[in-house]
Amino acid sequence: MFIWTQDQSLLLQSVEELAKKELAPKAEHLDETEGFNEAAFRAIGAMGLFGITAGEKYGGSALGSLEASLVMEKLGEACASTTLSYLAHSMLCVNNLHENASDAQREKYLPSLITGEKIGGMAMTEPQAGSDSLGQKTRAEKKGGKFILNGTKMFITNGTIGDVFVVYARTGEGRKDLSTFIVEKGMPGFRVGKKLKKMGMRASPTSELIFDNCEVPAENLVGNLNDSVSHMMKNLNIERITIAGISVGIASSCLAYASKYAQDRLQFGHPISSYQMIQERLAEMATNLDAGRALVYAAARAYDGGARELSLGAKAKLFTAQMATKAGLDAIQILGGYGYMKEYPVERYMRDAKLMEIGAGTNEVMRIIIAKELADGRTS
Ligand SMILES: Cc1cc2nc3c(=O)[nH]c(=O)nc-3n(C[C@H](O)[C@H](O)[C@H](O)COP(=O)(O)OP(=O)(O)OC[C@H]3O[C@@H](n4cnc5c(N)ncnc54)[C@H](O)[C@@H]3O)c2cc1C
Numbered sequence: 500m501f502i503w504t505q506d507q508s509l510l511l512q513s514v515e516e517l518a519k520k521e522l523a524p525k526a527e528h529l530d531e532t533e534g535f536n537e538a539a540f541r542a543i544g545a546m547g548l549f550g551i552t553a554g555e556k557y558g559g560s561a562l563g564s565l566e567a568s569l570v571m572e573k574l575g576e577a578c579a580s581t582t583l584s585y586l587a588h589s590m591l592c593v594n595n596l597h598e599n600a601s602d603a604q605r606e607k608y609l610p611s612l613i614t615g616e617k618i619g620g621m622a623m624t625e626p627q628a629g630s631d632s633l634g635q636k637t638r639a640e641k642k643g644g645k646f647i648l649n650g651t652k653m654f655i656t657n658g659t660i661g662d663v664f665v666v667y668a669r670t671g672e673g674r675k676d677l678s679t680f681i682v683e684k685g686m687p688g689f690r691v692g693k694k695l696k697k698m699g700m701r702a703s704p705t706s707e708l709i710f711d712n713c714e715v716p717a718e719n720l721v722g723n724l725n726d727s728v729s730h731m732m733k734n735l736n737i738e739r740i741t742i743a744g745i746s747v748g749i750a751s752s753c754l755a756y757a758s759k760y761a762q763d764r765l766q767f768g769h770p771i772s773s774y775q776m777i778q779e780r781l782a783e784m785a786t787n788l789d790a791g792r793a794l795v796y797a798a799a800r801a802y803d804g805g806a807r808e809l810s811l812g813a814k815a816k817l818f819t820a821q822m823a824t825k826a827g828l829d830a831i832q833i834l835g836g837y838g839y840m841k842e843y844p845v846e847r848y849m850r851d852a853k854l855m856e857i858g859a860g861t862n863e864v865m866r867i868i869i870a871k872e873l874a875d876g877r878t879s
Contacts, residue, residue, distance in 0.1 A: 500789060501796065507566060514570050517542055518577035526578035529702035530847050533694075535660060536581045536702060543574070543581075544615025549589050552737070553597040557609035563803035564737045568744035568795050575748020576755075579851035580702035582745050583858075587656035587703075588612070590741050591734070592619025595665050599679065599730040600721050608663055608681060620657035621665045622682075622708050623731070625650065630864050632667075632731070637710060639668035639678060644717050646680060648710040651692065654858075658706030659694050666708075667727045677727035681719040688713035699850030736802055738859050739812040743795045746819035746855045750791060753826035753848050754784045757833040764834075771833070780829050788826070791819040810872040816855075817865035823852035 503511065521539035529536055543549065551567045553559025560566075567590070574582040593612050596605060611617045628634035637650025648668050655664070662684045670678040682689055692707025722730060758781055761772035771777050798811040827849025831838035838845050856862045 501792065507569065510562075510566060511569055511573060513546065514548070514573040515576075517546060518574050522574060522577035522581050526581075526702065527844060527847065529578070530580070531701075531841075533696070533701045533704075535584070535704055536578065537660075539578070539581055540584065540618075541615055543585055544613075548585070549615055550593055550597075550609065550613035551589055552594045553609055553613060557597070557605055558613040559593075559597070559609070563799065564740050565796060565799035565803055567737070567741045568747075568799045571741050571744030572748040572751070572792075572795075575745035576752045577748075578702060579745055579749050579848070580700040582748065583700050583703040583854070584657055584660075586738075586742055586745065587621060588619045590738050591621035591656070592663065592665055594737060595621060595730070595734045596681070596721070598733045600681070604681060604719070604721065612663060617662040618657055618660050619663045619665070620655055620661040622652035622655045622658075623667050624653050624655070626653045629653075630861060633674045633677070633728070635667060635669055635677060637666070637668045639670050639680060639715070641717065646715045646717060646720065648680065648682070648688070648713040648715055650710050652708040652710075654695065654705055655708050656703055656705055656858075658708055659691055659704040664708065665721070666710075667731070668710075671725050673725075675728050676725045678724050679721035679727045679730045680715050681721060682710075682713065682715055686713055686715060698853065699847070700854045701850075733807075735860075736807060736809075736812045739816040739865075740795060740798045740802055742855065742859045743791070743798070743812075743815040743819040746816075746823035746852065747788070747791050747795055749823040749848050749852045749855070750784070750788045750819070750826035753823075753830035753845060753852075754781070754788055756843075756845055756848075757781065757784070757830040760834055760837075777833060780833060784826050784829050787822045791815075791822045794818055808877070810869045810877075813860075813865040813868040816859065817862055817869070820852070820855035820862060820865075823855050824849065827852045 521542045547560050550559030555561050612619050639646040639648045664682045666680045666682045667677050688711045690709050692709050695705045764771045794815045798815040830845040
């Protein structure tokens, strides 16, 4: 149904092979043990995917959000949580620095993040500031040649394994007076808080980050003082579009597993796929999946064509997140009692999918963005 260029087809094929070889076989075990698939992560890096949207001069592949979304989809089909860690590294950290950092900062940080020598993340959320991202309380004060950071960040993907974090902190009294800093593991006063136990996405480590008089060199301020809102805005569109790729990947696996199961499972002497109520559920899943794909690809193409102010990315994230959770629930229903068991992957798909409705902006926040655009008389 979807037509790709030769390069995009090759990318899809090679990422699918990697996902089947490196991610899929370990997904269940790592979900159970809350481990991290470091070997797969390194393999993703070795394919040049860590800097998928970054410039070639830093070792990146200089591709667009469409290719990045396709990679998320294919990896997400195999192991959504390893893909979430990949997203935090490649989009929230690498793409963010590529968009917003100075040449000197890019030259210092991007090459080692793109080879995978260093792992990255982004720290915005705080215990008391989630959807209200401008309510962040972590403070940064300039003292001599350093900024001193104090505060706690919450729910940070790659927190326990990261070496380099893009961190937002308050540098003034106005709500928008937030600045962006590059913080490295080992900087005095920086430590990782407790690793958080999660319902899903369990192979993606999430933790608190604590800044206790953390000393950050002044040259690690990204851009100008109080410039974070523009940094966030520059990165948010691509974050939403590419995370929607993970939702598509999860829903695709739900459909593939449930469809095959329905053909194999006999009840009353016939495959359950011959019953119209099962057919209806599968047909709805397939239709929503392709509608989700079409929306993500359209949002990505608009972004890659230069559009920045559109709510299409928010719509893609909202639609695919809801679609993925529903696909997980539908797949469980089609498998019946087996769907509820840990030996079958669909309950994991559903648990992983639920995060898509919360992370990178909740469904409600996506609706607020879309409604605001409507109220402003703008359309996608
Ligand atoms: C596994 C995981 C990984 C994450 N990774 C990262 C990361 O790497 N970096 C990072 O910075 N953050 C990360 N986050 C944080 C994530 O972005 C936040 O959880 C999310 O933005 C929601 O914030 P909150 O959890 O504080 O919920 P809250 O903002 O407290 O929201 C609670 C509920 O209220 C609703 N709500 C809030 N405001 C409104 C409103 N105005 N109107 C209607 N409803 C509203 C929300 O939609 C939600 O349903 C991660 C979270 C998780 C769970």
